Amino acid sequence: QVQLQQWGAGLLKPSETLSLTCAVAGGSFSGFYWTWIRQPPGKGLVLIGEINHSGRTNYNPTFMSRVTMSIDTSKNLLSLELSSVTAADAGVYYCARGLVVVADFYFDSWGQGTLVTVSS
Amino acid sequence: SSDLTQDPAVSVALGQTVRITCQGDSLRSYYASWYQQKPGQAPVVVMYGRNKRPSGIPDRFSTFRSGYTASLTITGAQAEDEADYYCSSRASSGNHWVFGGGTKVTVL
Numbered sequence: 063q064v065q066l067q068q069w070g071a072g073l074l075k076p077s078e079t080l081s082l083t084c085a086v087a088g089g090s091f092s093g094f095y096w097t098w099i100r101q102p103p104g105k106g107l108v109l110i111g112e113i114n115h116s117g118r119t120n121y122n123p124t125f126m127s128r129v130t131m132s133i134d135t136s137k138n139l140l141s142l143e144l145s146s147v148t149a150a151d152a153g154v155y156y157c158a159r160g161l162v163v164v165a166d167f168y169f170d171s172w173g174q175g176t177l178v179t180v181s182s
Numbered sequence: 183s184s185d186l187t188q189d190p191a192v193s194v195a196l197g198q199t200v201r202i203t204c205q206g207d208s209l210r211s212y213y214a215s216w217y218q219q220k221p222g223q224a225p226v227v228v229m230y231g232r233n234k235r236p237s238g239i240p241d242r243f244s245t246f247r248s249g250y251t252a253s254l255t256i257t258g259a260q261a262e263d264e265a266d267y268y269c270s271s272r273a274s275s276g277n278h279w280v281f282g283g284g285t286k287v288t289v290l
Contacts, residue, residue: 097279107217107225107268107281122278156224160279166231167279168215169270172224 064089068157068173070142074180080144084157084173091115091135095160097169098131098142102153110142112160152180185273186214186282193288194259202254202285204269214252214269216245219284225268229254256287264289 070082082098098110111121113131121129130143140157157173186206194200204214213232217225227236229245242257252271256263269282 099281106284107270109279109281112278120278163231163234166213166215166234168227168230169217169225170227170236172226175224 064159064171066157066159066171066173068155068176070155070176070178072177072179074147074151074178075182076148076180077146080142080147080151080155080178082142082155082157082176082178084140084142086138086140086159089159089171091133091138093162095162095167096131096133096140097158097160098140099156099158099169100151100153101156101175102150105153110144110155113140147178147180149180152178154178185275185280186269186271188267188269188282188285190283191286191288193290194256195290196261197258199255199257200259200287202256202267202269202287204252204254204271204282205250206271206282207250207274208272209247209250209252212272213247214245214271216243216254217268217270217281218263219266219268220264228267259287259289261289263287 065087068084092115095112097112113119128145132141154175158169159171161170215230218228219225233245244255246253266284268284273280
């Protein structure tokens with residue numbers, strides 16, 4: 063059973079860079095999509111982007127200019143950086159594993175979430 | 183406008199049946215996956231593909247797709263089913279994945 067454990071700075075000032083890391087235990091990076099998803103307070107889920115085991119990324123156009131995702135397969139780590147944060151970037155950030163079964167895609171494992179607050 | 187549209191809230195009496203819908207252009211080509219989220223917790227997948235249920239999910243959950251609409255049905259809703267439910271599928275305008283706005287299910 064794969065487990066995702068995430069961490070990172072929870073309090074940022076406007077214009078700073080959000081940086082989160084997600085450790086993957088009990089599973090391989092290969093064959094999956096690794097994603098970051100955020101949830102503003104009281105609102106719904108938004109996919110920030112995805113990265114595969116070879117490092118190929120696919121970002122939500124909304125975040126394209128500010129986001130960088132990376133993986134370190136030797137350490138089983140997934141990372142997210144989101145630059146120039148504003149109050150609108152506050153919320154809970156999740157790492158999640160995307161799984162393709164034949165033609166079906168779903169997010170089968172999630173991290174515990176990291177609450178990010180942006181305040182001056 | 184959102185790629186996937188869900189009703190904000192629905193209520194159901196204990197033991198009765200409730201259907202949650204998700205509308206979007208991409209649903210004609212892709213099946214939706216469905217996630218249950220309880221307060222303070224990460225989402226959990228409850229259904230995916232053509233009526234497929236991950237291990238451990240009760241069989242009172244089922245899905246159906248017709249045209250541009252996907253639906254999640256809870257037959258015999260239990261108190262523990264009270265949660266927010268999100269659908270997810272491909273974005274109609276690109277090659278990334280999107281979520282619906284979520285439906286809050288209240289079990290009366």
